[in-house]
Amino acid sequence: MTATTQPSTIDGLAIRKDFPIFQQAPTEGRLPLVFLDSAASSQRPAVVIDAVSDFYARTNANIHRGVYQLSEQATLRYEEARHIAAQFINAANPRECIFVRNTTEAINLVASSWGRTNLNPGDRILLSVMEHHSNIVPWQMIAEERGATIDYIPLTGDQRLDLEAFDALLKNEPKLVAVTHVSNATGTINPIAEIVRKAHAAGALVLVDAAQSVPHMPVDVQALDVDFMAFSGHKMLGPMGSGILYGKREILEAMPPYMGGGSMIRKVTLEKTTFADLPARFEAGTPAVADQIGLGAAMQYLSGMGMENVRQHEIELLDYALEQLPGVPGLTAFGPEDVNERAGVISFTLGDIHAHDVSSILDSENIAVRAGHHCAQPLMHDLGVTATTRASFYVYNTKDDVDRLIAGLHKANKIFGLS
Numbered sequence: 001m002t003a004t005t006q007p008s009t010i011d012g013l014a015i016r017k018d019f020p021i022f023q024q025a026p027t028e029g030r031l032p033l034v035f036l037d038s039a040a041s042s043q044r045p046a047v048v049i050d051a052v053s054d055f056y057a058r059t060n061a062n063i064h065r066g067v068y069q070l071s072e073q074a075t076l077r078y079e080e081a082r083h084i085a086a087q088f089i090n091a092a093n094p095r096e097c098i099f100v101r102n103t104t105e106a107i108n109l110v111a112s113s114w115g116r117t118n119l120n121p122g123d124r125i126l127l128s129v130m131e132h133h134s135n136i137v138p139w140q141m142i143a144e145e146r147g148a149t150i151d152y153i154p155l156t157g158d159q160r161l162d163l164e165a166f167d168a169l170l171k172n173e174p175k176l177v178a179v180t181h182v183s184n185a186t187g188t189i190n191p192i193a194e195i196v197r198k199a200h201a202a203g204a205l206v207l208v209d210a211a212q213s214v215p216h217m218p219v220d221v222q223a224l225d226v227d228f229m230a231f232s233g234h235k236m237l238g239p240m241g242s243g244i245l246y247g248k249r250e251i252l253e254a255m256p257p258y259m260g261g262g263s264m265i266r267k268v269t270l271e272k273t274t275f276a277d278l279p280a281r282f283e284a285g286t287p288a289v290a291d292q293i294g295l296g297a298a299m300q301y302l303s304g305m306g307m308e309n310v311r312q313h314e315i316e317l318l319d320y321a322l323e324q325l326p327g328v329p330g331l332t333a334f335g336p337e338d339v340n341e342r343a344g345v346i347s348f349t350l351g352d353i354h355a356h357d358v359s360s361i362l363d364s365e366n367i368a369v370r371a372g373h374h375c376a377q378p379l380m381h382d383l384g385v386t387a388t389t390r391a392s393f394y395v396y397n398t399k400d401d402v403d404r405l406i407a408g409l410h411k412a413n414k415i416f417g418l419s
């Protein structure tokens with residue numbers, strides 16, 4: 001998606017009033033909180049917290065089991081959340097949205113179920129160097145088990161996917177291409193529609209790790225024509241333990257269950273079990289009912305703001321930050337320069353100062369950022385670093401937050417004698 005000429009109508013400061021965590025007075029002697037770690041996990045508005053608490057207070061019962069009223073109400077609200085999710089990503093049918101705990105579980109589900117059925121010795125899978133470990137490790141595990149081989153799309157000098165290399169790697173006829181929509185460590189936005197088109201033409205299915213895209217921009221699974229898509233509720237104002245695996249109906253229907261147990265069966269005898277239809281087939285056991293209902297509330301809250309607007313707000317913050325970063329001595333920022341090709345993530349090193357030290361100094365100013373390898377060690381290796389400091393934006397951030405970040409970085413430089 002590209003920047004629009006319309007400015008965002010989102011006022012980060014006004015939005016903070018919806019979030020109890022920003023209403024807390026800072027501990028004695030601390031400045032007000034600047035939260036720049038939403039790529040790890042966002043904060044939650046009161047409407048989400050209330051939806052979870054309201055479920056337990058008013059409609060708590062196990063779902064799909066009781067014929068009594070409470071259980072029916074609980075089931076209805078859980079299934080309503082699935083409809084909201086389907087609408088949010090424009091799935092053709094809510095049955096294509098499987099509730100999972102997080103992106104990691106969604107990818108493991110596909111690797112185990114689809115992978116075990118479809119990968120044979122000598123088959124290839126295509127990933128990229130910029131993947132989060134969640135989109136590498138499950139594939140390495142299943143590739144080893146099935147005797148399949150993994151290829152990796154390399155990156156350009158500004159941390160974009162090397163699309164020429166991608167074209168060449170498709171000639172290996174991979175059965176699946178699994179790539180991230182947005183890199184959590186550099187913010188790079190990948191051209192998913194083009195990737196899907198080319199992968200399909202080469203006979204491969206495509207799984208998109210949308211953990212960092214669905215929370216921040218409009219994503220339409222039908223327009224992108226993705227086969228699988230995974231994302232987590234906790235990065236999009238929803239509860240921890242909520243998330244979605246989207247899959248095209250005919251593909252999911254041809255896959256065996258991932259876990260066996262209650263709720264996913266049609267009939268069990270001592271000899272044999274037949275399995276339920278979608279989505280129950282992939283939701284064994286008692287699910288995180290309240291959390292998925294909370295995710296529905298988060299999606300409604302985001303839709304109320306408009307995802308185009310959310311994206312535009314982050315572009316404005318990114319633009320503002322990228323203008324100021326060159327003024328910080330010793331700072332090297334990674335990722336594409338064009339804001340149309342990157343999400344609201346800024347990953348950087350500051351001279352020789354270790355990322356953890358930068359992060360600690362920022363914490364002393366009550367600025368929360370992340371330091372480390374961001375669960376993307378192959379990407380760090382490609383960048384030639386062991387760690388970066390990462391600031392990431394969301395709807396409740398403001399240009400003042402960027403100013404506080406820049407001031408904090410100048411302070412870090414001063415402490416380490418760089419300026």
Ligand code: 7TS
Pocket residue numbers: 039040041102103104105132134135180182183184185209211212232370374375
């Ligand atoms: N994929 C991407 C692109 C991610 O950014 C993350 C989490 C995951 C998968 C895994 O998500 P989970 O909800 O299953 O844990 N990323 C981060 C991060 O950048 N810092 O902490 C978690």
